[in-house]
Amino acid sequence: MTADSPARAGVDRIADLWGERTPHDKGTVWPARVDLHLDAGVGAGDVDRWVHSACLLCSNGCGLDIAVKDDRMVGVRGRSTDVINHGRLGPKGLYGSTPWASSPDRLTRPLIRRDGRLVETDWPTAMGQIVEKSKELLASKGPLSHGFYTSGQLFLEEYYALAVIGKAGIGTPHMDGNTRLCTATAAAAFKESFGADGQPGSYTDIEHCDAIFLFGHNMAETQTVLWARILDRTRGQDPPKIVCVDPRRTPVAAEAERTGGVHLAVQVGTNLALMNGLTRELFVNGWIDEDWIDAHTLGVAELRRKVEPYTADQVAGICGIDPDDLRRAARIFGESDSILSTVLQGFYQSHQATAASVAVNNLHLLRGMIGRPGAGILQMNGQPTAQNNRECGADGDLPGFRNWDNKEHVQELADLWNVDAMTIPHWAPPTNAMQLFGYAKDGTIGLLWISATNPAVSMPESARIRKILAGDQCFVVVQDLFLTETAQLADVVLPAAGWGEKTGTFTNVSRTVHLSDKAVDPPGEARTDLDIFLMYADAMDFQNLDGGPLIGWRTPEQAFDAWRQASAGRPVDYTGLSYDKLRGPTGIAWPVNEQAPEGTDRLYTDPIFPTATEQCETYGHDLLTGGAVTEQEHRAMAPAGRALLKGCEYTPAHEQPTQEFPLLFTTGRTVYQFHTRTKTRRSRSLNEAAPDAWVEINPEDAERYRIAEGDLVRVESPRGAIEVPARIGQVMAGAVFAPFHYGTFDLDQLNSAGSLRQANELTMTIWDPVSKQPYFKTAACRISKVRGGDGPSSAPTTAASAPAASDAAVPPTQGGQVTTSRLVPTPEYPNDPAQGTAGPSPTATVAGES
Numbered sequence: 126m127t128a129d130s131p132a133r134a135g136v137d138r139i140a141d142l143w144g145e146r147t148p149h150d151k152g153t154v155w156p157a158r159v160d161l162h163l164d165a166g167v168g169a170g171d172v173d174r175w176v177h178s179a180c181l182l183c184s185n186g187c188g189l190d191i192a193v194k195d196d197r198m199v200g201v202r203g204r205s206t207d208v209i210n211h212g213r214l215g216p217k218g219l220y221g222s223t224p225w226a227s228s229p230d231r232l233t234r235p236l237i238r239r240d241g242r243l244v245e246t247d248w249p250t251a252m253g254q255i256v257e258k259s260k261e262l263l264a265s266k267g268p269l270s271h272g273f274y275t276s277g278q279l280f281l282e283e284y285y286a287l288a289v290i291g292k293a294g295i296g297t298p299h300m301d302g303n304t305r306l307c308t309a310t311a312a313a314a315f316k317e318s319f320g321a322d323g324q325p326g327s328y329t330d331i332e333h334c335d336a337i338f339l340f341g342h343n344m345a346e347t348q349t350v351l352w353a354r355i356l357d358r359t360r361g362q363d364p365p366k367i368v369c370v371d372p373r374r375t376p377v378a379a380e381a382e383r384t385g386g387v388h389l390a391v392q393v394g395t396n397l398a399l400m401n402g403l404t405r406e407l408f409v410n411g412w413i414d415e416d417w418i419d420a421h422t423l424g425v426a427e428l429r430r431k432v433e434p435y436t437a438d439q440v441a442g443i444c445g446i447d448p449d450d451l452r453r454a455a456r457i458f459g460e461s462d463s464i465l466s467t468v469l470q471g472f473y474q475s476h477q478a479t480a481a482s483v484a485v486n487n488l489h490l491l492r493g494m495i496g497r498p499g500a501g502i503l504q505m506n507g508q509p510t511a512q513n514n515r516e517c518g519a520d521g522d523l524p525g526f527r528n529w530d531n532k533e534h535v536q537e538l539a540d541l542w543n544v545d546a547m548t549i550p551h552w553a554p555p556t557n558a559m560q561l562f563g564y565a566k567d568g569t570i571g572l573l574w575i576s577a578t579n580p581a582v583s584m585p586e587s588a589r590i591r592k593i594l595a596g597d598q599c600f601v602v603v604q605d606l607f608l609t610e611t612a613q614l615a616d617v618v619l620p621a622a623g624w625g626e627k628t629g630t631f632t633n634v635s636r637t638v639h640l641s642d643k644a645v646d647p648p649g650e651a652r653t654d655l656d657i658f659l660m661y662a663d664a665m666d667f668q669n670l671d672g673g674p675l676i677g678w679r680t681p682e683q684a685f686d687a688w689r690q691a692s693a694g695r696p697v698d699y700t701g702l703s704y705d706k707l708r709g710p711t712g713i714a715w716p717v718n719e720q721a722p723e724g725t726d727r728l729y730t731d732p733i734f735p736t737a738t739e740q741c742e743t744y745g746h747d748l749l750t751g752g753a754v755t756e757q758e759h760r761a762m763a764p765a766g767r768a769l770l771k772g773c774e775y776t777p778a779h780e781q782p783t784q785e786f787p788l789l790f791t792t793g794r795t796v797y798q799f800h801t802r803t804k805t806r807r808s809r810s811l812n813e814a815a816p817d818a819w820v821e822i823n824p825e826d827a828e829r830y831r832i833a834e835g836d837l838v839r840v841e842s843p844r845g846a847i848e849v850p851a852r853i854g855q856v857m858a859g860a861v862f863a864p865f866h867y868g869t870f871d872l873d874q875l876n877s878a879g880s881l882r883q884a885n886e887l888t889m890t891i892w893d894p895v896s897k898q899p900y901f902k903t904a905a906c907r908i909s910k911v912r913g914g915d916g917p918s919s920a921p922t923t924a925a926s927a928p929a930a931s932d933a934a935v936p937p938t939q940g941g942q943v944t945t946s947r948l949v950p951t952p953e954y955p956n957d958p959a960q961g962t963a964g965p966s967p968t969a970t971v972a973g974e975s
């Protein structure tokens with residue numbers, strides 16, 4: 126069978142989110158299945174060429190090829206040989222990857238603000254304005270006048286260029302990305318427990334584990350292909366038990382019930398209390414590996430002392446759960462031979478984020494449950510290239526997971542870039558996004574450069590952010606694909622090329638690096654983000670100590686090679702990778718070097734952790750207060766390769782329900798839209814499936830407030846309000862859930878309630894003391910009916926947004942587009958411990974396929 130052989134048409138992956146099951150047994154290879162989607166009227170034989178890439182619509186990073194016809198991207202096909210997805214693609218990847226590129230509202234020329242209006246101009250004029258402002262601020266106020274706020278969606282080469290410009294060209298600590306809203310806690314939890322960022326686990330752990338714990342992670346909607354991989358285990362022989370921690374009854378929660386696992390629907394804001402209770406259960410029941418703990422960790426006695434007060438009954442009272450459910454979950458963790466844990470925004474964006482996420486690491490360390498097949502931790506990312514932002518230091522950290530507080534690490538970079546070490550900001554921790562916007566508000570930052578992100582919709586407390594961006598105190602540059610809500614407030618807007626219109630690499634949540642080749646030209650005068658950053662560096666004439674250009678590289682491949690050098694000898698070692706190697710059948714997981722030329726599926730198999738004082742990325746923090754551990758204190762601990770067990774007491778969330786605001790407000794992601802919909806809004810299939818905002822309330826609350834499905838409701842917090850239709854759904858009683866995707870850019874095209882639909886109008890300017898990640902999941906609110914609706918809300922009828930007590934899935938129209946899904950022979954997957962023991966026969970057909 127060839128890649129282009131006939132396949133079964135008409136598969137609707139809007140209704141059937143995870144595709145048909147290919148169940149297989151524990152320890153066998155996940156079968157391959159190729160998912161393909163082409164635009165209406167395009168058949169596989171019509172495609173001019175297929176271009177090597179990977180999906181850029183979530184952190185899973187599914188390997189795919191882009192279909193090109195007549196120099197347009199017309200579809201995508203999963204790559205069966207890729208270790209990440211074995212050929213599968215989910216709804217966002219299938220339907221959202223390419224339509225945005227030919228959207229008529231793409232930015233094609235630079236814009237500058239004149240007399241209050243954005244008008245088209247040419248590149249020399251737009252860049253000239255930026256450079257003039259930049260030079261003026263450097264001369265009058267110095268480097269701290271500059272701030273850079275970037276994304277989780279650029280390519281590695283672009284982040285590295287931006288990091289060099291910010292740290293060695295300008296010399297500002299004011300750099301961060303929207304990764305602060307998304308994955309900062311994953312990085313912080315790794316650093317606190319293991320000494321440096323870097324995902325310990327592997328997706329192949331799914332094939333080998335006996336239990337899967339999903340902490341605040343609705344994987345079924347956020348990483349649909351990864352969830353399909355889990356479903357193929359839970360529907361096979363010897364399935365793993367699922368344990369779900371989530372205040373909503375998500376598909377993950379339903380699967381937990383089905384597999385004899387547990388759904389812990391904890392009260393919003395109480396994650397750490399639950400984690401302390403689970404940890405205590407491991408101690409009191411003797412479900413710990415004392416020899417392993419003694420040999421490979423520090424801090425067990427202090428951790429035991431910290432969790433001692435958190436009895437199951439006490440915790441159940443705090444979290445609003447049955448104490449026996451907690452005990453059952455702890456027993457599953459305590460008695461399973463191999464456990465995979467995944468963590469995402471339900472923990473990262475909630476109260477005591479880092480402490481709760483570190484507690485997941487603690488559970489694994491207490492059982493020595495790390496570094497072997499099936500025993501893994503996946504502190505997930507949300508965005509596709511968030512990992513690269515963290516690796517390259519565009520988020521303010523130093524490139525290569527170097528420690529800003531370690532003078533030798535700073536000197537290594539100074540030598541690499543041939544600059545004075547004092548140019549590189551290292552006198553204080555890097556500025557986080559929340560501070561960065563605060564400085565922009567005050568005008569301390571006079572130039573704020575925003576690339577590939579939409580803070581006017583995604584940052585908390587929207588009204589505050591709009592005011593900051595629109596004010597005269599700060600000159601705002603935005604580079605993006607579209608005139609987003611943020612771009613509309615900018616002083617200069619630069620048109621950028623997107624995925625498929627440029628070449629570069631990116632790394633998924635499991636450290637797997639993919640190369641994405643350029644498939645088509647960008648529209649009009651749009652330029653790649655790398656070209657834009659290099660254009661600025663040239664115009665600013667940034668120089669090294671020898672008077673040569675600070676950045677000598679020009680092409681993406683040269684930038685990648687420069688990054689390889691920067692990563693040498695660090696945990697995130699890319700030295701064994703090249704563009705040629707990445708054009709092979711699969712992505713490759715770092716470190717890739719002389720010791721591991723084919724990559725590294727799983728970290729800490731030794732198990733030696735990068736905690737030595739000379740090596741670590743941070744000396745650590747007190748998890749309650751964020752107080753920093755000093756170098757001397759760290760040296761005195763002498764972790765020397767041992768992981769750190771760290772505990773923290775639970776405290777109630779900052780904003781509690783009151784008489785005036787009696788409900789809890791929580792936001793989140795849903796299956797058909799990605800972030801602020803810049804791309805997914807322009808896919809007809811995805812947008813028809815979730816066209817407008819909604820809020821979800823529980824049937825009990827609906828009755829109390831006399832609200833029916835589809836009624837227009839007003840939800841208010843002390844900071845703002847939204848008015849959107851209600852879905853009587855599956856969120857826990859006492860809580861209101863709102864998707865955060867919906868801004869205002871397309872309101873004129875919608876029959877909407879008006880502009881009051883942005884979930885972040887209600888959220889708070891408050892953040893975690895360690896990771897500095899803002900809290901989007903805890904706020905108090907009230908709800909009232911504005912008027913009756915004229916039918917059900919347009920909220921999705923699938924997954925966690927389905928109406929209460931309904932499993933119905935009503936498929937929206939596919940508009941004649943061709944989506945196919947077919948099994949193929951299971952290829953060899955490097956590093957997969959189950960290789961040689963494939964799942965079902967590679968030539969088997971899925972149910973219903975003839």
Ligand code: SF4
Binds near residue numbers: 182213214217218
């Ligand atoms: S799971 Fe994520 S990476 Fe894979 S196809 Fe879906 S959106 Fe793309």
